Amino acid sequence: MNLPDVRGVLTRDRSLSEITWLRVGGPADVLFQPADVEDLTQFLKVLDPAIEVFPMGVGSNLIVRDGGLRAVVVKLGRGFNQIEIAGSRVTAGVAALDAHVARKAAAEGVDLTFLRTIPGSIGGAVRMNAGCYGSYVADHFVSAQALTRSGEEVTLTAQDLNFQYRHSDLPDGWILLSATFEGGQGDPDALATRMETQLKKRDETQPTKDRTAGSTFRNPAGFSSTGRADDTHDLKAWKVIEDAGMRGARLGGAQMNEMHSNFLTNTGGASAADLEGLGEEVRKRVFEHSGIELVWEIKRVGEPIKNI
Known part of the structure; x- marks a missing residue:
C-alpha cells in the first residue's frame, strides 16, 4: 500500500487491541495519527480512493474482530481535542x-452535564447520538465540521445527520473534526453537584471498574411511550436479557456482567470471537424467550481469523 507523506505518525500492521477498551482485535493495515486538520486533509486528498478509511476515537464502543481491519484507521488525538466556549455554545474537537467537555462547560455555567457519564469522545457521541438522564446529543447539537473521504471539509447540520436512537447518518469514511452544542445556562456549583450525583448513580448501577464497552444492545424498539429517538424506552435490554436467563452467561473470557446484564465484559483473555459470539448467543436466547430481536449498540468491525 503506497501512502502519502505526512507530518503525523503512520504505523503499519498496528495492533488495535491495545487501543480499544475491550482490549481485543487484530491489526489494522495502517494506523494514521494526523498532526492536525491540514495533515489529515492532505492525506485524504492523495490517498488512493479504493483504500478504506475507518475513523476511530478512544475505542470505547467497539469490537475489532481478531483478524483485524483491512483499512487505514485514522485515530485523532491532541490536535483535535480543543474546547471553546462562547456564551451558551460549546465547540469541541x-x-x-x-x-472533559461536560466539566469545562459546567465551569463556565453551560449545562452539558449529560455528557459527564458517557464513555468516549465527542466524535463517537455525535456519531451514535449518545445520551443519558433524558438528554441527548440531538437535543443540543448545532453543527459539526467533517472531512469527506476525498478530503473536502463540510459543515453538517442536524438534518444532514438525521439523528435517531443511537444512530446518525454520517457516511462511511467521513471523519468528524469538531461539533458545536447549545447548552442551557446554570450555576457552576449546581452543575458540578448534579454531575457528582450522576457519577454516584452510575457507579452504583454499572460495572465501571470492569473491562466493558458500555451498553451492549440498544433498548428494544417499539416499547417507547414517548416516541422519542432516545433510550426512554419502557422495556430495557438488561431486563429481557435477564428474563432469558443470560445474566452472568460466559463464553471463553467473555461474560454478560453480573452487576448489569447489558454489559458485555472481558473478564481476562477474551478474544473478539468470544465477545461477539456471546453477544449473538444472547440475541438468540432473548428472541427464543420473548420474540424480541436485540440490536447491537457496540460497533463490530474487521475480519475474523480465517480457519486454515
Whole structure:
C-alpha cells in the first residue's frame, strides 16, 4: 500500500487491541495519527480512493474482530481535542473526552452535564447520538465540521445527520473534526453537584471498574411511550436479557456482567470471537424467550481469523 507523506505518525500492521477498551482485535493495515486538520486533509486528498478509511476515537464502543481491519484507521488525538466556549455554545474537537467537555462547560455555567457519564469522545457521541438522564446529543447539537473521504471539509447540520436512537447518518469514511452544542445556562456549583450525583448513580448501577464497552444492545424498539429517538424506552435490554436467563452467561473470557446484564465484559483473555459470539448467543436466547430481536449498540468491525 503506497501512502502519502505526512507530518503525523503512520504505523503499519498496528495492533488495535491495545487501543480499544475491550482490549481485543487484530491489526489494522495502517494506523494514521494526523498532526492536525491540514495533515489529515492532505492525506485524504492523495490517498488512493479504493483504500478504506475507518475513523476511530478512544475505542470505547467497539469490537475489532481478531483478524483485524483491512483499512487505514485514522485515530485523532491532541490536535483535535480543543474546547471553546462562547456564551451558551460549546465547540469541541472530536478527540475531546465527553466528560472533559461536560466539566469545562459546567465551569463556565453551560449545562452539558449529560455528557459527564458517557464513555468516549465527542466524535463517537455525535456519531451514535449518545445520551443519558433524558438528554441527548440531538437535543443540543448545532453543527459539526467533517472531512469527506476525498478530503473536502463540510459543515453538517442536524438534518444532514438525521439523528435517531443511537444512530446518525454520517457516511462511511467521513471523519468528524469538531461539533458545536447549545447548552442551557446554570450555576457552576449546581452543575458540578448534579454531575457528582450522576457519577454516584452510575457507579452504583454499572460495572465501571470492569473491562466493558458500555451498553451492549440498544433498548428494544417499539416499547417507547414517548416516541422519542432516545433510550426512554419502557422495556430495557438488561431486563429481557435477564428474563432469558443470560445474566452472568460466559463464553471463553467473555461474560454478560453480573452487576448489569447489558454489559458485555472481558473478564481476562477474551478474544473478539468470544465477545461477539456471546453477544449473538444472547440475541438468540432473548428472541427464543420473548420474540424480541436485540440490536447491537457496540460497533463490530474487521475480519475474523480465517480457519486454515
